Amino acid sequence: MTQDELKALVARAAADYVLEHVQPGAVLGVGTGSTANLFIDAIAAERGRFAGAVSSSEASTRRLQSHGFEVLDLNDVDVIPVYVDGADEINAKGHMIKGGGGALTREKIVASVATTFVCIADGSKLVPVLGAFPLPVEVIPMGRAAVARALAALGGQPRLRMNKEGGIALTDNGNVILDVAGLQLQDPVAFEQAVNQIPGVVTVGLFAGRGADVLLLGTENGVEQTRF
Numbered sequence: 370m371t372q373d374e375l376k377a378l379v380a381r382a383a384a385d386y387v388l389e390h391v392q393p394g395a396v397l398g399v400g401t402g403s404t405a406n407l408f409i410d411a412i413a414a415e416r417g418r419f420a421g422a423v424s425s426s427e428a429s430t431r432r433l434q435s436h437g438f439e440v441l442d443l444n445d446v447d448v449i450p451v452y453v454d455g456a457d458e459i460n461a462k463g464h465m466i467k468g469g470g471g472a473l474t475r476e477k478i479v480a481s482v483a484t485t486f487v488c489i490a491d492g493s494k495l496v497p498v499l500g501a502f503p504l505p506v507e508v509i510p511m512g513r514a515a516v517a518r519a520l521a522a523l524g525g526q527p528r529l530r531m532n533k534e535g536g537i538a539l540t541d542n543g544n545v546i547l548d549v550a551g552l553q554l555q556d557p558v559a560f561e562q563a564v565n566q567i568p569g570v571v572t573v574g575l576f577a578g579r580g581a582d583v584l585l586l587g588t589e590n591g592v593e594q595t596r597f
């Protein structure tokens with residue numbers, strides 16, 4: 370199977386998981402990226418079952434709305450039973466690197482409210498040690514050089530993310546992203562805390578202190594479910 374076919378497989382499995390575990394009338398938490406997009410498409414026919422969705426990016430909001438979903442303001446929502454999102458890497462403990470699509474901050478906020486984080490990923494995303502995928506860090510623009518120096522002092526090689534047009538890529542929140550290469554994260558929880566301490570950092574794309582609760586992994590043998 371191709372990577373896209375595996376993504377579609379886990380997206381369908383996530384829709385089934387949600388239909389089984391989420392009570393009618395609840396609010397759905399929705400992530401960002403190519404796998405999350407396929408999940409949105411897979412759950413779209415059941416949108417009437419939900420009070421609405423809380424989205425983690427402008428892109429996912431547009432996709433949800435194109436399917437007729439009501440997208441709710443997180444400030445008006447107390448409970449999100451399930452949040453479904455992809456990952457750039459995930460380890461055997463459910464710790465993840467996220468933010469390849471730049472949505473890490475809103476993803477972390479929505480995930481923090483959710484009771485259960487369901488990670489959906491094709492098999493290539495499961496790794497023994499996080500860090501081969503450059504770690505995204507969202508940064509206040511005026512702090513980018515200072516934060517880059519601090520990240521280098523932690524052993525990484527930060528690089529400012531550019532957009533397709535060759536300009537500086539900006540997040541939905543108007544900030545910049547440093548992608549930090551050269552890391553081998555043996556203790557993701559401690560590294561997440563260390564990066565959180567750097568002035569100017571908005572969000573580090575390490576989801577370790579609050580990782581995934583469930584992984585739906587697309588493999589050649591079908592979808593493997595892990596509960597952490």
Ligand SMILES: O=C[C@H](O)[C@H](O)[C@H](O)COP(=O)(O)O
Nearest residue numbers: 402403404455468470471472
């Ligand atoms: O900012 C983007 C998100 O963290 C995505 O969930 C992550 O990059 C994985 O995306 P994809 O499903 O496209 O591989």
